[in-house]
Amino acid sequence: MTIAPRPRPAPAAGAAWSWRSRSARRWVYQALALAALAALVAWLFGNTWTNMRARGIQSGFDFLADTAGFEISEGVLDYSGSDPxxxxxxxxxxxxxxxxxxxxxxxxxxxxxxxxxxxxxxxxxxxxxxxxxxxxxxxxxxxxxxxxxxxxxxxxPAPREPLTLGGWAFLSKGGLALPQPASGAGWGWVAAGAALGAGTAAALWLRERRRFRAVGGPPPGVLLQPMAIILAAGFLGWLAGGRPTAWDMPQPGGFSIEGGMxxxxxxxxxxxxxxxxxxxxxxxxxxxxxxxxxxxxxxxxxxxxxxxxxxxxxxxxxxxxxxxxxxxxxxxxxxxxxxxxxxxxxxxxxxxxxxxxxxxxxxxxxxxxxxxxxxxxxxxxxxxxxxxxxxxxxxxxx
Incomplete structure (x- = not known):
């Protein structure tokens, strides 16, 4: 006959801490490990700081506010060497x-x-x-x-004799040149309308999310509705911007391809x-x-x-x-x-x-x-x- 082990009574609320408790020992070990890790990190930082000071090496992030003094060849941000x-x-x-x-x-x-x-x-x-x-x-x-x-x-080939795709895209040693919407032609309204449509479509999708979960997922073709909203909003922005049609087209030059993106x-x-x-x-x-x-x-x-x-x-x-x-x-x-x-x-x-x-x-x-x-x-x-x-x-x- 197998005798089941006698269950231990649960500790009463407010009972004194006991080293015999496995849960209590676990908390102590974790606290000691965390303290040892914190001490090791503090020692590493302190030792590094002391050695840098002894060798006259400056430290800190205050240099981020100083003038950089170098140019960046390309980027999406308007930057110059006089910036920090x-x-x-x-x-x-x-x-x-x-x-x-x-x-x-x-x-x-x-x-x-x-x-x-x-x-x-x-x-x-x-x-x-x-x-x-x-x-x-x-x-x-x-x-x-x-x-x-x-x-x-x-x-x-060189930029003066680039490979062309239909006369609107050029590939050469200077990279890939593509047409882009002309600045100041009302294309900003198109972008604003598309962004507004994307926000509206996202809000509608979040509202319908619970219903999709209830039926086991969105039905086929459900993505067509958000796409239609974005296209319609972009079209309204195109109308509000004066129906722009001007594009900045790239053109091969002497040493580089001018215009376009x-x-x-x-x-x-x-x-x-x-x-x-x-x-x-x-x-x-x-x-x-x-x-x-x-x-x-x-x-x-x-x-x-x-x-x-x-x-x-x-x-x-x-x-x-x-x-x-x-x-x-x-x-x-x-x-x-x-x-x-x-x-x-x-x-x-x-x-x-x-x-x-x-x-x-x-x-x-x-x-x-x-x-x-x-x-x-x-x-x-x-x-x-x-x-x-x-x-x-x-x-x-x-």
Whole structure:
């Protein structure tokens, strides 16, 4: 006969603390470990501070308010050498975000196409997609960045004889020149209308979110309504802006392409390198997610006469998202952090600006701390956004 152990009575409220309590000992051990870690960090900072003072090395973040004194070759922020260091760091951060955001979008689109192509019934398409994945996944990213940069500065023709696409886009050693809306022509109203439409569509989506959850998810084609709202608002902005039609078109010149929007060789090399490299990994993530969907789902969709394209869009991809999203988050984080390699081709990202500031001010600890903090915040923000999206697409058992 087995005798069950006698349960221990719960401690009464207000009972004295006892070392025999496992919970009490656990709290003590955790407090001691935390105190030891805090003491170690304090000792490291104190020792570093003492050694820097002994060697006459200045420290602190007060240098951010000083004049930077160097120019930045390109960027989305209006910056000049007479601006302070903090504005130079901000310009570098915006350049990093510029290449990271565009790269994530392009890598996602390309990865979906290549991943689906790897499962194609056409042997040629399947072979080409596999060759792409194996090539770009196994060549180091640094080598790819250098190859793309050499293509722009060595292989492409000079700006006076560029490659052209229909007379509106030009590719040369000077980069890629594209047309852009003419300034002061009322295009700002179009952008404002589209932004207002996007805000309205987001508010409507949030209002309908509970109803979507109640019925098991949004119905097919639900994204058409927000797109219609954005397009309609942009059209109203176009009417309010005087129906602008003027565009600033690029034109080949003697030594450069004048007019339009110019994307430098450095930016194009970084963007193409990051996109091509990450696309190979995203394609494998998408392929694994599609393969994870049970064969019975495909047979059920085929039994009701759905075409293969609709089976992929309405049956396979929604279920594969629960497998795709977590590793896709890792690829977005890798792309953002890999953008720091753009310093090898001269693209003025955050790391490049920090290196220049470090050489001028000697504040190595501070500049490195800024880089670490910025990439930490970007990574945590990306993880939080993708985590929220993952919870939205997760299949809930009823």
């Amino acid at each position: 260091y903090w504005k130079a760091f901000l310009a570098g951060l915006l350049n990093t975000l510029r290449v990271a955001v565009i790269g994530c979008v392009l890598a996602t689109l390309g990865g979906v196409l290549v991943g689906v192509g790897r499962l194609s019934r056409n042997a040629l398409v399947r072979g080409l997609c596999r060759a792409y994945v194996e090539l770009f996944r196994n060549v180091p990213l640094l080598i790819q960045l250098l190859v793309w940069y050499l293509i722009f500065v060595e292989v492409l 110019s994307l430098t060789p450095e930016f194009m090399a970084v963007l193409l390198g990051l996109t091509a490299y990450t696309t190979a990994f995203v394609a494998e993530v998408v392929r694994a997610g599609i393969v994870s969907v049970g064969r019975g789902q495909l047979d059920a969709a085929a039994s009701i006469g759905l075409p293969r394209a609709l089976v992929l869009r309405l049956v396979v991809l929604p279920q594969a998202l629960r497998v795709i999203v977590p590793p896709m988050t890792n690829q977005y984080l890798n792309l953002t952090k890999n953008s720091s390699l753009s310093v090898v081709v001269g693209y003025p990202d955050l790391v490049s600006i920090a290196n220049t500031s470090l050489n001028q001010t000697g504040r190595a600890v501070e500049c490195i701390a800024i880089i670490m903090a910025v990439y930490l915040v970007l990574s945590l923000g990306t993880s939080a956004l993708m985590g929220a999206f993952n919870r939205r697409v997760a299949i809930r058992e009823r």
